[in-house]
Amino acid sequence: MIYTVTFNPSLDYIVQVEAFQTGRVNRTSSEQLLPGGKGINVSIVLKNLGIETTALGFLAGFTGKEIEERIREYGCRTDFTWLLKGHSRINLKLKSAIESEINGQGPDISEEALMNLYEKLSRLTDEDMLVLAGSIPASLPSSIYQQIMSRLTKKNLKIIVDASGDLLLQVLKYHPFLIKPNNHELSELFDIPLTKEEDYIACGLKLQEKGAKNVLISLAGAGAILITEQGEVIKSKAPKGKVVNSVGAGDSMVAGFITGYLETGNYGHALKMGIAAGSSSAFSSQLATKAEVTAMLEKMENKVV
Numbered sequence: 282m283i284y285t286v287t288f289n290p291s292l293d294y295i296v297q298v299e300a301f302q303t304g305r306v307n308r309t310s311s312e313q314l315l316p317g318g319k320g321i322n323v324s325i326v327l328k329n330l331g332i333e334t335t336a337l338g339f340l341a342g343f344t345g346k347e348i349e350e351r352i353r354e355y356g357c358r359t360d361f362t363w364l365l366k367g368h369s370r371i372n373l374k375l376k377s378a379i380e381s382e383i384n385g386q387g388p389d390i391s392e393e394a395l396m397n398l399y400e401k402l403s404r405l406t407d408e409d410m411l412v413l414a415g416s417i418p419a420s421l422p423s424s425i426y427q428q429i430m431s432r433l434t435k436k437n438l439k440i441i442v443d444a445s446g447d448l449l450l451q452v453l454k455y456h457p458f459l460i461k462p463n464n465h466e467l468s469e470l471f472d473i474p475l476t477k478e479e480d481y482i483a484c485g486l487k488l489q490e491k492g493a494k495n496v497l498i499s500l501a502g503a504g505a506i507l508i509t510e511q512g513e514v515i516k517s518k519a520p521k522g523k524v525v526n527s528v529g530a531g532d533s534m535v536a537g538f539i540t541g542y543l544e545t546g547n548y549g550h551a552l553k554m555g556i557a558a559g560s561s562s563a564f565s566s567q568l569a570t571k572a573e574v575t576a577m578l579e580k581m582e583n584k585v586v
């Protein structure tokens with residue numbers, strides 16, 4: 282079973298405003314409300330691609346109830362820990378000439394709730410896969426993913442971490458199976474502006490030296506670079522298309538990569554599946570469906586994109 286953990290789920294309120302102006306009353310031309318949070322998005326896309334997961338994490342209040350209901354509508358299994366105070370956040374995604382996002386802080390997670398999650402994670406076995414994705418509420422230390430991984434060191438399960446900054450750096454010594462920084466996160470990690478492919482690769486290799494097995498660097502419309510545990514560097518361009526909503530493109534890429542890897546054990550195929558799922562989500566108002574990913578993969582293989 283694949284387990285995803287989202288410490289800070291959200292309701293994503295995605296609004297389109299034709300010519301957004303600051304300091305004015307703006308009116309939307311379309312609105313969408315979707316369950317969000319990185320681990321949850323990974324679970325939804327995996328389900329769309331035919332792979333069962335259980336979504337773990339923390340939910341609270343009326344927004345939490347709505348998030349869980351909407352995730353279940355996709356057919357995903359959930360086993361969230363409920364917080365007794367506060368409510369899960371609402372993240373605003375503003376689409377105008379450019380895309381802007383305002384992500385909330387999320388509710389405080391009590392010690393008791395954290396123990397409840399740890400208890401669920403202690404039941405994982407070597408055959409399971411764990412995805413730790415997204416930010417954590419401000420009340421928790423940035424060592425939290427590291428703490429989870431250190432509790433699981435005796436087990437041989439594959440762990441995927443999609444996080445930024447210290448949250449990511451601190452887990453590397455526990456040898457995550459896959460990390461997926463985007464180009465901006467990579468620049469932030471090394472505190473230098475990166476623009477060239479060779480610089481991305483050099484930084485990716487440094488993360489591998491620190492312990493990550495596979496490093497997948499996503500470059501939005503420019504595709505992605507995978508550095509495999511065997512030291513192979515595989516690059517893939519992204520297909521061209523009209524971006525409708527890129528929120529969750531990175532999470533879709535993680536789900537596509539997992540699917541491709543589980544299907545064949547081949548990293549080249551996993552990367553292609555990751556790109557096909559990421560780009561399908563970017564070109565659609567919803568997260569990628571199986572039909573969209575299959576069609577995208579075919580186009581990529583026939584080089585018609």
Ligand SMILES: Nc1ncnc2c1ncn2[C@@H]1O[C@H](COP(=O)(O)OP(=O)(O)OP(=O)(O)O)[C@@H](O)[C@H]1O
Pocket residue numbers: 463464499500501502503504505519520521522524527528529530531532533534555556557558559560563
């Ligand atoms: N403009 C785009 N055109 C084509 N494909 C895209 C575009 N943006 C994203 N993608 C696809 O999605 C993948 C992941 O995108 P990106 O690098 O933006 O991840 P991310 O920053 O983690 O995304 P997010 O945080 O929005 O989920 C890319 O490698 C690509 O396959």
Ligand SMILES: O=P(O)(O)OC[C@@]1(O)O[C@H](CO)[C@@H](O)[C@@H]1O
Pocket residue numbers: 289291293316317318319322372384414415416417528529530531532
């Ligand atoms: O604040 P975080 O946890 O870093 O990111 C949360 C978030 O932006 O990530 C997903 C897209 O990747 C959205 O569904 C969600 O709103």
